[in-house]
Amino acid sequence: MTTPTSPKVKRDIQDLSNDSGKISFFNIDLTGIGGGVFHITPGTAGGPPVSFAGNTYISLPVTIEGMKWEGNGKMPRPTMEISNITLAMLAEVVALQDLVGGKVERIQTYEKYLDGMAGADTTAHFPKDVYFINRKIAQSKQLLKFELKSPVDLENLTIPRRKVLKTCRLRYRVWNGTAFDYSNATCPYTDTDYYDETGAATTAENDACGRGLYDCKLRFPSTNNTDDQLPGSFFPGVGQFGSPYRS
Known part of the structure; x- marks a missing residue:
């Protein structure tokens, strides 16, 4: 499920002079299943944290694939992979039944809108992508991989x-x-x-x-x-x- 693109970002997309870099954030919200919230931005483990909308995002290697809708109308089942996981995150996986039901939100914006920048704006972002963790695919001391489902998939009661x-x-x-x-x-x-x-x-x-x-x-x-x-x-x-x- 996605939310609308903000007006500022719509203008930026059309502006050929816009040279601000694009950046992604992931909010892994486990409060609905009894856990906490992890804020991650894709990058090298131990890299500098980044702040947006009042949240501080730690840098970890994280990728998400398979978000595009297929021509046959089948809902996508993206996979999310996180490397160099923290001990706190690993503990939540153990305590909360592989995080099934946890909410994953991806936010994308331009660097010029980050907290602390002259043009900081928490409302300026691309459509937010929202999914729920359906199952754990793989786990090791350094890696976690999950299959995700859209809220629409949940509403249609496919689980x-x-x-x-x-x-x-x-x-x-x-x-x-x-x-x-x-x-x-x-x-x-x-x-x-x-x-x-x-x-x-x-x-x-x-x-x-x-x-x-x-x-x-x-x-x-x-x-x-x-x-x-x-x-x-x-x-x-x-x-x-x-x-x-x-x-």
């Missing part, structure tokens, strides 16, 4: 609906017999309203999350009408096309 929509990947608190253990929890719920996996009110020792949208709404009622603000790792943009959730 199991329950996997995308219903199952939250955040780790829920655990009752240890006397109190709740939050040491491995990634779900932010800490209140004293308790529900079992069916959503029925219960006691602390039987508190368990059913990992669905309904269960998340029970625990965070203030966001009942704004599903995109719930802390669970859901895909609200996909849910509008039909959902097995309880309501």
